[in-house]
Amino acid sequence: MTVLVTGVGVVLPGGGRLADLGRTEAGSLEPVDPRSRINRRGLRYKDRATQLAFCAAEEALNDAGLYAPAAEAPVRAEIGIVVSSNFGNLDTVCRVTGTIGAEGTLAASPMDLPNASSNVIASSLAIRFGLAGANLMLCSGATSGLDALSWGRRLITAGRCRQVLVLGTEPDNETVREFTDTPRMLDGAVGVVLEDAGTAAARGAVPRLTLGTACRGGTLADCVAVLAAHGAPARWYPPEAVTADVLDGLFPGATRVDLAQVWGASSGALGVLQCAAAIGWFDGGGAGPVYAVTGGGRDSAAGHVFTAPPGVAR
Amino acid sequence: MSAVIAGAGAVSSVGRSVDDIFTSLCGGRSGVGDLRVFDRTRYRAEHAYEMDDRPPGGPDVPLRTTRWLLAAIEQAARSGGLGDDLEGVPVLVGTGLRELRSVELRHRGAADIGPADLHFGPAVRERFGATEIHTLANACAASLSALALGADLLDAGEADAVVVAGTDMITESMFGLVERVSAVPPDRVRPFDRDRLGAVMGEGACAVVLRRSADARPALGVLRGVGINCDAYHVTAPSPAGMAAAMRQAYQRADRSPTETDLVMLHGTGTMLNDEAEATALTEVFGDRAGRPLMTAIKSMTGHTSGASGLLGLIVALRSLHTGAVPPTLGLENPVPEAAPLRIVTELVEGPSLSTAQINAFGFGGINAVAIVERAR
Known part of the structure; x- marks a missing residue:
């Protein structure tokens, strides 16, 4: 079975898009404002990694001809999600720990509860876009992004999903920079839609990569x-x-x-x-x-x- | 599909091996105790199902989640005939909270850990020589989700054996936020009881060895299929429809019918929302036979072991299928109306011949994983 990419979404600092990935210097690194890219409903209380993921996912699903606002369409059980992110919720975890240590649990915000769970990105994407297939959150370290592509392909070849949104995202914030001893994190998200060649041909999807x-x-x-x-x-x-x-x-x-x-x-x-x-x-x-x-x-x-x-x- | 479950290992608050845990559960012994690991002045909650193996009297130390994982994998690999050398064997680790507890300790200046310690690949590689390790952070459905992926690897012929594991310990952030949304912090997990107050977190790790074909050793059981999906409904509230769809998918992939099932290991967290949704989903899937299979919720004794809980339930199910003994659900006195059609056992059941079991695991974000196993023949 040949698995293709039929949609891609790229959200990078400075408004960087797909064509910019050929550059050898990034240029502007102005952080992306998710509210300027997608409907701001549902962005509140989401962590930065999830907001960036929403932007890239919407673009990728649109590119694949599969975008439908969840509020207007029934959930689609045949579309799965694989997300790779190692540091998505690190800032929430450290901030909440600090708050509890200083003031006790009553000072913590209940809105942080979903974000304390490491799978919040993958499940939030499922809810926003109505994608009810297999939903995987990989946090496997450096190999995690390429692994996500392989697991996405396997979900298709194993007959679990017809299409899979594979998405990688990492936020740039003080907590992550300090933890990784890195001056600058990506602060972006990238999504691709995978499907088997026969499915893509049958629905007239445009293949982008094999x-x-x-x-x-x-x-x-x-x-x-x-x-x-x-x-x-x-x-x-x-x-x-x-x-x-x-x-x-x-x-x-x-x-x-x-x-x-x-x-x-x-x-x-x-x-x-x-x-x-x-x-x-x-x-x-x-x-x-x-x-x-x-x-x-x-x-x-x-x-x-x-x-x-x-x-x-x- | 069908894969042989060739080995198993587990550590939890009620025992440090599969046999110890099963004996404790059948004896109705709970692992609940006073909250010890955190600064008690910061919490209203006073109880947890801890695995308190910290240095006596000392503060918390980092990387205990990883240590438990390695112990569970060692037990499973040895009993599954793989020994301590896992070179060439994919290892899939399901976890809700990774090593976030160690990140918290580091944030407080009490641990020296780095990015490679946050997931489990490097530690598993250094201990067992495995080079393909995946950390799947699928909340409380994590270890059964990892089981689905492990089964798919075998089915596709990509491996002859895989290790699937789960591990979790209590983090301050999760424990504190769960308390934050509780009106009254519960003192224990009382699955499906009208007076339940919510989940109490527990700790543990577990692992199994899956093989495509049986080796010379007697197998522990057979994995028939795993269903995985997402409600795509709400970040914390479950959906009975999504749970039921995962159950149906599991039976379809197992080529089995719910009418054949003798035992259900319930997710049964004792939260207001889960237990009613789970009971509704089971009643829908089992229909007029909802009262036939025995059902039990071991979180009443292990606490909510998060990402490890699904696979821990599966390992206990295999012992139940083998011995005919089904551990009781503690603290269940007045079932919620939704659970009235279900046969949830509150005393140890011994003696019945059990062949097929269903294991449920549901997580934050509405992710669901359901496995079907059979007794070894």
């Missing part, structure tokens, strides 16, 4: 070896926080685009960001294949092959 081989390995070298066996890529997206001297010898001849270097530490969002960047590359006439790698430290490693959508002669 998901190729995915792999997991103990080390970066393990994943690079698996990907290299598929031939040389046109370009590749490396993991973040790996030094250039380690990366320089890998995939000789292929252009390396370090998305985290441009857009900020992306953690659980990186793999989905890499997939979106590959779509931007194919949109611009780029020829594939494109490889993505995440992890490589204590988290082991993940790799993925992305190829041009079917029907595109390149």
